[in-house]
């Protein structure tokens with residue numbers, strides 16, 4: 001059994017950017033409606049009325065879809081950890097919490113550019129201080145995730161190996 005994702009189809013936009021994951025039924029209907037072209041087939045068979053079809057592992061849309069705003073990456077702990085590769089952005093250790101670079105108590109906002117993954121130790125050192133009042137230094141400027149980030153969040157850490165070549169971020 002293992003990964004539920006192995007049953008799913010990676011759908012690419014007509015620009016070949018990853019767009020979503022589709023269930024076998026959804027993939028089949030896209031295929032029969034000629035809305036996708038198959039880039040890779042799986043071994044999973046689905047039967048329609050008079051034929052059996054191999055479910056695609058990767059399909060590309062025959063038309064362009066404008067990704068809706070709803071697909072902006074939600075600002076939450078899990079996604080911050082993913083953006084920061086589960087590393088404390090001050091020391092590189094495993095992340096355990098979130099730090100507001102400019103503390104909320106000092107007017108810092110809750111937005112991508114002001115939050116980083118952080119370990120407990122650095123979080124204690126940082127406390128309610130501004131960064132320049134501590135010995136801590138940011139490893140990189142935190143940015144707002146764009147592009148393919150959100151699909152990585154959907155797919156998680158165990159993408160189907162057959163998808164890999166299509167998941168490369170720009």
Ligand SMILES: [Zn+2]
Pocket residue numbers: 088089090091092093118119120121122123
């Ligand atoms: Zn740290």
